[in-house]
Amino acid sequence: MDDRDLLRYSRHILLDEIGIEGQEKLLSATVLAVGCGGLGAAALPYLAAAGVGRIILADGDAVDDTNLQRQTAFSEADIGRNKAETLAGRLKSINSRCQTTALPRFLDADELDTQTAEADIVLDCCDNFATRQAVNRACVRHRKPLVSGAAVRFDGQLATYRVDLPDAPCYACLFDGETATDGACALFGVFAPLVGIIGTMQAAAALNVLLGTGAAAHGVLQTYNALSGQWHSFAIPKDPNCRVCGG
Secondary structure (H helix, E strand, C coil), X not given: CXXXXXXXXXXXXXXXXXXXXXXXXXXXXXXXXXCCCHHHHHHHHHHHHHCCCEEEEECCCECCHHHHHCCCCCCHHHCCCEHHHHHHHHHHHHCCCCEEEEECCCCCHHHHHHHHHHCCEEEECXXXXXXXXXXXXXXXXXXXXXXXXXXXXXEEEEEEECCCXXXXXXXXXXXXXXXXXXXXXXXXXXXXXXXXXXXXXXXXHHHHHHXXXXXXXXXXXXXXXXXXXXXXXXXXXXXXXXXXXXX
16 A cells, blocks of 8 residues: 555554555455446445455446436436446546446356456345346355345345355355245335445445454344334354255
């Protein structure tokens, strides 16, 4: 780090749990984010501001009017533009030293595999079950930590899957591939601040994993209800017969 970095990240460096060594970990880290909608638009600006060295963003969607109710990283001027490219530009405006790679498309299995292999941690910020399962399979294959978020109506979910650690459950241990269904906000609606709450929690979880700080809850599903303001936590047991990580 140079003097500019020492000044920029001084509020992190002042924290005993982070310091210069921790900040250097962030500067050398690579994050892959699959999905740049409500969750990604909330999580990724904090990761860029915090000093994550490289962020890979993947999303094939374009910004439209219905996104602006909750996806605060976008403006009316962005309507019609690809979300990954637009958000990458936003991150560069926040931190010009953050290297951003925009993938303006939905990743097929091969490209998802390639990009996961390059990352230190993956954020699942997508809005459909099939993609979540594909991301989980890639993380298990390459033993990469996964932070998964979801938000629909007034209910949010957050879980960190440390598939890089022995005997840890994966996403498929909790959500079986044959029975789980999508809960897309386009069908059911979503409370605007909810994506911000879950997305910023994803950012915090990712930073804790990268830094090795805190008692990052992994193998735990956290749920949040925006009507009551209450969080609940549920342990996720590893399924020895899981079709993805079992055996």
